[in-house]
Amino acid sequence: MKAEQWSGKLYRAEQVRRGERQAAAQQQLAMYLLMERAGAAVFHQLEQDFTRHQHVLVCCGGGNNGGDGYVVARLAKEAGYQVTLWQMGDAAKLQGDAALARDAWLATGGQILPPAASIPSSIEVVIDALLGTGLSGEVRPEGKQLIMMINRIAVPVIAIDIPSGLCADTGKVLGEAVKAQSTVTFIGSKQGLWTGQAAEYVGQVQFAGLQVADDFEQIEPPSARLIQAADVGSCLLPRARSAHKGDHGRIILAGGDHGMGGAIRMASEAAARAGAGLTAVLTQPDNALSIVTARPEIMAVGWQQTDKVLLAQRLQWADVLVVGPGLGQSSWSQSLYSELTKTEKSLVVDADGLNLLSRSPDYKNNRIITPHPGEAARLLACSVHEVEADRFRAARALQQKYGGVVVLKGAGTLVDDGTQCWVCAAGNPGMATGGMGDVLSGIIGALLGQGLSLAAAAWCGVWIHSTAADRCAAEGERGMLASDLFPHIRQLVNPR
Structure with a gap:
């Protein structure tokens, strides 16, 4: 379109x-x-x-x-x-x-x-x-x-x-x-x-x-407003020639329970590719080595529920938190979610983080939530059909209930901050594959770390993610992998 x-x-x-x-x-x-x-x-x-x-x-x-x-x-x-x-x-x-x-x-x-x-x-x-x-x-x-x-x-x-x-x-x-x-x-x-x-x-x-x-x-x-390339470009200004890594955000991504290490791996690389200055991961100990081996720029450490000191140190260090990719819903997952979401720092909650949020709803203005229609239905205690029957109304209802900024994913993703709604026309059916949402949460976290507001990070992140997928789709929609987006993400966060 x-x-x-x-x-x-x-x-x-x-x-x-x-x-x-x-x-x-x-x-x-x-x-x-x-x-x-x-x-x-x-x-x-x-x-x-x-x-x-x-x-x-x-x-x-x-x-x-x-x-x-x-x-x-x-x-x-x-x-x-x-x-x-x-x-x-x-x-x-x-x-x-x-x-x-x-x-x-x-x-x-x-x-x-x-x-x-x-x-x-x-x-x-x-x-x-x-x-x-x-x-x-x-x-x-x-x-x-x-x-x-x-x-x-x-x-x-x-x-x-x-x-x-x-x-x-x-x-x-x-x-x-x-x-x-x-x-x-x-x-x-x-x-x-x-x-x-x-x-x-x-x-x-x-x-x-x-x-x-x-x-x-x-x-x-x-x-509402359609997200356009010029709007995104106006938010991604050239970096100062004297910039250093601390200027562009310290991002912690938390998740990757047993058997789900790939999700947190993709989210963290997406954050790095989208320009985060420093990217760290808290995950199950079994996942840490594979993440560091595959992408040594990411500081991945294993976390156990008894290690309160590590968690406190990481929280103090971070500017932005992304919670949810591959998080699971185990006791380990619930402990990590509970500790990290107490923060007043900018926070992105995705995937199983949203499922845990639906069990204990709260209202926060420092948070971006990124539900797909199924997760949105759980958060609103309604059916997926009701969400999809009026996506604009559902996005605003989520924002009024949970605060902050809402990203309602799907065809024509919506971003709502309670005052303004943005619509993304980019994207294609090839995105209906595992890991795409994890990549999106990493991009949004990186943009928050680079100083964008919650709303701007959300709608810029959605557009970058979907446009990267459209560029991938030039080779065909079927068989597209979430990790295929990475080179395109890097191009898109460096507008010319």
Whole structure:
């Protein structure tokens, strides 16, 4: 997904509906002119992607989204495309601007047809103008049937504003949703396009401001922001020529119970590769030698529950703690977690650290937690389905319950500090493999050690991690290993 010449600000659907009217009023524009501009933006996308004289099917619904479809159909017909237009519902019942667009289509000699039992084999591209951002409940049976028909035909689809059936606020599929090759969204990009199930449906997201976006952004504050490369680069400033290792953070990573030494090994190397000045590990004694042998730059020591002196020394030395990779839930794990999480220093809690936190919830403002949906469900005492049904709400609920900053992992990872939410559009399915979360926690810990705030370390770390995975995916998503990210992480923390 991409967004060119766009601020990265995201909005809820109601904000866009409200704000676009105010922005149009400020410019003394008729709302029908915005419909014309929206249709023209989608037609421009059609012209970019497909040659003229192809057969286009425009599927229109009963609201303004359908009106946009009528504009696209008219422009395409005038430009020489063969256009078939299907209207779901009674075209005679269209009102307002949608009715004006319908009449303009008819004036060109265009026809309005009801949906057929199947899509003709001559169709080469579909324009989805069925259901817009006002959809709140499940798609009705007629709409479901047509959406499934669109998804069965092996031709590209351009969705107008949002794929029909996808919730604009959450990215949840409301029964059935159109799978688009590209989505052209208007005025304010909808937050639901960027997280959760949306990744499967939106294709390439294109933004069209319709010449009112600047005024709109002055009216409506964003509900979330997309993390962009320039934002990350502004946080990763060049180091002073006189810098020394103590300037860039002393990081302790704790975990690696029996049989799980690999997790803490990967987390600690990720911290080192992301620029931590000094990286140390507290782990089961059996793991220490293998970590030091594989990566001698990491100061790994074995810890036993009776060794309170070592723990006190390490805590005093550290600037930042990362607790959880491979931690387990044994008595050893619980003792280490209990001692380290008493700190007032910056703290990242991941993996089994989150499972232990869910047993004894507390609120801390010096902490970043990094749950995947399953861990988030345990932390909120709800189901994974409830978390994924509204990831924005779940991330804010986690922050309100546990404090600090929340990283809710998954497709379209969210970072929430209780005031602002950031969304990461980078990443790919190849990341669904063991150790990826451990690498992320190490990166975030290293960025904290280099002086970034909790929020900045979290959203920069998420973007670096996901972008490194995207670079790895150039060689294929299947078979990607968490450790494959390391060389890319080093490149990304040194922006040019």
